[in-house]
Amino acid sequence: MKRKYILILFLLVWAAASQAQNERKFVRQGNKFYEAAMKDTSRLDTVQFNKAEIEYLKALEKKPDDTKWNFNLANALYKQKKFDQSAEKFKEIADKTTNKVEKSRALHNMGNSLLMKNKLDESIAAYKDALRNNPNDLETKYNLLYAMNMKKKQQDQKKKDDKNKDKDKDKDKDKDKNKDQDKKDQNKDQKKDQDKQNKDQQNKDQKQQQQQQNKISKQNAEQMLQALENNEKKIQDKVKKVQALKAESKKVEKDW
Known part of the structure; x- marks a missing residue:
């Protein structure tokens, strides 16, 4: 009876070990694809990174809470420029882990993903959370300052754009004012022209009338x-x- 139990126990251990070997096989294969993609620095090999992502997902189906494998998957997503997905995955890691160093790494990478999407406020918040867990991380400090500097530049540019808009509005107002004045001047000139035309016509009519009267007077004189x-x-x-x-x-x- 003891032998039977020992055999069953052995089989269970062997099955678990075999399953673990399969999971690690997926991870190892994913690492190979990832490293192959990283070798060519002249271009972004998204095909290899995508293959790595698929292998990491296979491993995580068996062991979904493995922090290291989740990091690998998140990095593969980041390298494919799937920044929304990588930010979500890094946040998931940060929320689950209790290790401050791992949490800081996850938040740092989450900040990088958000920065790539130009979500400056969110990336700054992620970097600050990372520093709360690891205050001496110089790379996170640098990225935080970089993001804050980008935000300042955007704010300065916005102020400049708003100022230019105000100037354009003032110019438009001046243009409208000048247009109104030009219209008034044009109407004034048109009125002057009309008055002159009326006066000329009146003088012409008076002259014709005088000529007619003179003609009639001459006729009367001749008749008389x-x-x-x-x-x-x-x-x-x-x-x-x-x-x-x-x-x-x-x-x-x-x-x-």
């Missing part, structure tokens, strides 16, 4: 002159008739 000439002729005709009668009368008296 003609009437006077006609009257003068009639008078002369009457005088001639009277003289003729007188002459006739004298002639008759002499005959007697």
